[in-house]
Amino acid sequence: MKVNHWILKAVVALGAFLAGTSSASAEVQPEAVPLWGWLPDFPRDVSVDGWRIDWLIDVTMVFVVVLFVIMCVWMFWACFFHNEDHEADYDHGSSQHSVITALVISSVVFLIMDGTLLVNSIVDLDQAFWNFDLAENLEDENGREGKGDPRPECGAEGSPTDGTCAVRLEVNARQWAWQARYAGLDGEFNTPDDVEVLNDIVVPAGSPVIVQLAATDVIHAFYLPNLRAKMDAVPGMINRLWFRSKDDARGDFDLGCAQHCGTHHYKMKGKLTIVSQEDFSAWLGEASQTAARAFDINDVNNHWGWSWARGGNG
Amino acid sequence: MSEATHDSGAHGSDDVYQHLQAIHPDPESFIRRWIFSTDHKVIAKQFLWVGFGFLFFGGMLAMMIRWQWAFPGEEVPSILGGAFLADTGGVIGPATYNTIFTMHGLIMIFWAITPLMIGAFGNLCIPLMVGARDMAFPTLNMLSFWTFAVSAVLIIASFMVEMGSAAAGWTTYPPLSTNVGTPGYGQTLVVLAIFFTGSATIMGAVNYIATVMRLRAPGMGWMQMPLTVWGMWLTAVLNLLFVPVLAAGAVLLIMDRSFGTTFFIAGANGNGDPILFQHLFWIFGHPEVYILILPVWGFIGDLIPFFSRKPAYWYRGSVYAMILVSVLSAVVYGHHMFWTGMNPLLGQSFMLLTLVISVPAEMLFLNWLHTMWKGSIRLTVPMLFALGTIFVFGLGGLTGIFLGTISTDIYLHDTMFVVGHFHLTMAAASFLGTFGAIYFWFPKMFGKKMNVGLGKAHFWISVVTITLVFVGQMVAGYAGQQRRLWDPFQYTFLIHLADLNRWTSYFAFTLGVGQLLFVVNWFKSIFAGEKADENPWEIGTLDWTHAPSPPPHHNFDVIPRVYNGPHEFANPEVKRLLGRDWLGQAEPFPTDAAAGAEGGAAAAKASGDA
Numbered sequence: 019m020k021v022n023h024w025i026l027k028a029v030v031a032l033g034a035f036l037a038g039t040s041s042a043s044a045e046v047q048p049e050a051v052p053l054w055g056w057l058p059d060f061p062r063d064v065s066v067d068g069w070r071i072d073w074l075i076d077v078t079m080v081f082v083v084v085l086f087v088i089m090c091v092w093m094f095w096a097c098f099f100h101n102e103d104h105e106a107d108y109d110h111g112s113s114q115h116s117v118i119t120a121l122v123i124s125s126v127v128f129l130i131m132d133g134t135l136l137v138n139s140i141v142d143l144d145q146a147f148w149n150f151d152l153a154e155n156l157e158d159e160n161g162r163e164g165k166g167d168p169r170p171e172c173g174a175e176g177s178p179t180d181g182t183c184a185v186r187l188e189v190n191a192r193q194w195a196w197q198a199r200y201a202g203l204d205g206e207f208n209t210p211d212d213v214e215v216l217n218d219i220v221v222p223a224g225s226p227v228i229v230q231l232a233a234t235d236v237i238h239a240f241y242l243p244n245l246r247a248k249m250d251a252v253p254g255m256i257n258r259l260w261f262r263s264k265d266d267a268r269g270d271f272d273l274g275c276a277q278h279c280g281t282h283h284y285k286m287k288g289k290l291t292i293v294s295q296e297d298f299s300a301w302l303g304e305a306s307q308t309a310a311r312a313f314d315i316n317d318v319n320n321h322w323g324w325s326w327a328r329g330g331n332g
Numbered sequence: 333m334s335e336a337t338h339d340s341g342a343h344g345s346d347d348v349y350q351h352l353q354a355i356h357p358d359p360e361s362f363i364r365r366w367i368f369s370t371d372h373k374v375i376a377k378q379f380l381w382v383g384f385g386f387l388f389f390g391g392m393l394a395m396m397i398r399w400q401w402a403f404p405g406e407e408v409p410s411i412l413g414g415a416f417l418a419d420t421g422g423v424i425g426p427a428t429y430n431t432i433f434t435m436h437g438l439i440m441i442f443w444a445i446t447p448l449m450i451g452a453f454g455n456l457c458i459p460l461m462v463g464a465r466d467m468a469f470p471t472l473n474m475l476s477f478w479t480f481a482v483s484a485v486l487i488i489a490s491f492m493v494e495m496g497s498a499a500a501g502w503t504t505y506p507p508l509s510t511n512v513g514t515p516g517y518g519q520t521l522v523v524l525a526i527f528f529t530g531s532a533t534i535m536g537a538v539n540y541i542a543t544v545m546r547l548r549a550p551g552m553g554w555m556q557m558p559l560t561v562w563g564m565w566l567t568a569v570l571n572l573l574f575v576p577v578l579a580a581g582a583v584l585l586i587m588d589r590s591f592g593t594t595f596f597i598a599g600a601n602g603n604g605d606p607i608l609f610q611h612l613f614w615i616f617g618h619p620e621v622y623i624l625i626l627p628v629w630g631f632i633g634d635l636i637p638f639f640s641r642k643p644a645y646w647y648r649g650s651v652y653a654m655i656l657v658s659v660l661s662a663v664v665y666g667h668h669m670f671w672t673g674m675n676p677l678l679g680q681s682f683m684l685l686t687l688v689i690s691v692p693a694e695m696l697f698l699n700w701l702h703t704m705w706k707g708s709i710r711l712t713v714p715m716l717f718a719l720g721t722i723f724v725f726g727l728g729g730l731t732g733i734f735l736g737t738i739s740t741d742i743y744l745h746d747t748m749f750v751v752g753h754f755h756l757t758m759a760a761a762s763f764l765g766t767f768g769a770i771y772f773w774f775p776k777m778f779g780k781k782m783n784v785g786l787g788k789a790h791f792w793i794s795v796v797t798i799t800l801v802f803v804g805q806m807v808a809g810y811a812g813q814q815r816r817l818w819d820p821f822q823y824t825f826l827i828h829l830a831d832l833n834r835w836t837s838y839f840a841f842t843l844g845v846g847q848l849l850f851v852v853n854w855f856k857s858i859f860a861g862e863k864a865d866e867n868p869w870e871i872g873t874l875d876w877t878h879a880p881s882p883p884p885h886h887n888f889d890v891i892p893r894v895y896n897g898p899h900e901f902a903n904p905e906v907k908r909l910l911g912r913d914w915l916g917q918a919e920p921f922p923t924d925a926a927a928g929a930e931g932g933a934a935a936a937k938a939s940g941d942a
Contacts, residue, residue, distance in 0.1 A: 089726050123698060254605065
């Protein structure tokens, strides 16, 4: 979905204005700033777009705290000063003045607080989390506006694996493990050179990673806290999500299950390793050749992949 | 305001009301009087006692969950229920843990809060507050309780079968809740129990709706009803509309479990659709969270003006807001399912509709705060609980907007933030609001007063610890901790939250122990409480002005005629003529020879404004 209707644009502009910042034109990607030093913070954000979520949560938290404090002061003030020594007003609050006041306050709070959330959320989904065109087309500067087609060499099949194109990943969740599959050197899924891993996903830093998700038995949820990514894996469906780590991100991060999936739900833990594009390319090349050599047509448990699904659910 | 309200003089037409609701003799036998009773007050107490039993049960399960998060895998002290874990030497294993949190949720929602709040106080308050001699269908009312009792037996039985009770989470998502994930009879019995308790709820809802619509005392228009009655009525309407959807889901699930169908099973084991169940569940499930809060909005909508000694501020606004929330509750359920692969456009529609609920919610808060402002506030125990409810519901309501918004929900979905949020609304607010109602109507139920000191101590310990527990959970979720983890600290990014989880558990244990204050107060007051007169709170609603404490079998010797709204306080003219700050709903405006005409005009204005 693109923001191209003038009404939508106006709402976006209003929301950005009300929030006192313009996320629509944000070129900088600020780190999430903890609001209260003594509270546990978000997990370290190693994604390019995670700041959008952290920022929106923190800004909304400010609104929420302000409103809550106003409510408490109002309530406590009344309890202390309008106590039994105070004579009660005979007021039904149903005069036109009272009604209009209540409606105006409710509407203003709604427009500012909920408006900020709504507008920023739509912008963020449009510019990042649900913009799969952008994921396919990240190297193209016009990609941010979602204009150009994906680079031909980054097409659906046969993408280069040097880290310049989006990495495609098929993930199948089952009790209680994450099976993941890379297309391998030929860029096509369900071929002998597919690289299969278990609970151990490797991605290149800075490249978009598009994940298509399925499940064998019950519903699971693919959760990368440090990349602010989450999606249900549902039996019988293929869901998708994408994320992109920062260029300088390296290291191991937790991959968790966020949906109750049975006795060992708590142990359904995987590892996401972020490496440089060169290292990724080298690793995938070698793993793909090894996979092709070791391919066994009778090993049916290994052949769970599917042809990369186009479109599909956001 | 209808003209009928003001046709003063000899109310010939009122005879019809007395006649249509004849006074039946009190039941003689013990069984008809206390067990298979059709008296709404007895049925209310039956729901109350069973609800207390399950509240204790569900509370113990909560303590065990908190123990597990504070000290994963360590032996549970017997006092927290360790005695029931003899098989494992007192340790909660992962499978048992799943049963514990699943049954904690289901028991608290369907067998504790629902019977306490809706079963007990819906039954007690509706006929007394609208001026009826009983429910519209007393026998159906009895059947409702006994159907509920069957479901309670099924729940208890589910713990005794091989492999234990349900373990698929309170949401019972298939395929986990089918034989693919949870074989054994326990889960089947629990789903069956949900079906039975749903049937009981539907019977109750029919009764509540009919009673409010047909049995209001003469002169009581919709806009003269106490807000408690409004809350109960809207809850009943939502129950009647949406519980059948849950029941349909439960039947299909039982067929998948026991008769080999695959409505909800997909993947390696079938070609059904697991998401279909989520639609059925949440079409019911989202209204359900309002079902569990509307009665509380009603309680505090009444308690705040009662103890601020001031008319409810913009009564109609509160009524409209509650109606609007009830309507919206039916069209927002999709925000529970943003990450199931929902169509983006549909998701954004659900986000917008969800956020719109802020508007009526803000109207309610403003009305409560405005009612207190410039009042003459008496901090009685029920009032304290009403204020505590506003406090925790403020927190719970405001934190909901993070979850109704898609992009922030990416991160917060299925984390402890969700758990903290919905506990603040469905548990803390419902729990404190219901306790407010218990302290408020106790004199009417038992003819005794409750101890004020114990009540205040119970309030402070409850409101402080319950806030800390659920805010602690929200902080854990803010830091990324998923729900329902047997041992959260398996994850590297959660290890630093061990202290937070432990502190949250200490607050939870304090909350649990603090409830002893209530238990002591409850029994002490029933057996040795100071006698309460008919209207100890000096309130103008019919339950307090026209029925003794406790009321007789037929409630009202003569069904009263209603002239005023439920919150007629602080009228200077009433003060001058009667020397008190309240006017009963069934009390014609007082006149004296000098101020007769003026007083009549003021009365007309007062009830017109209400």
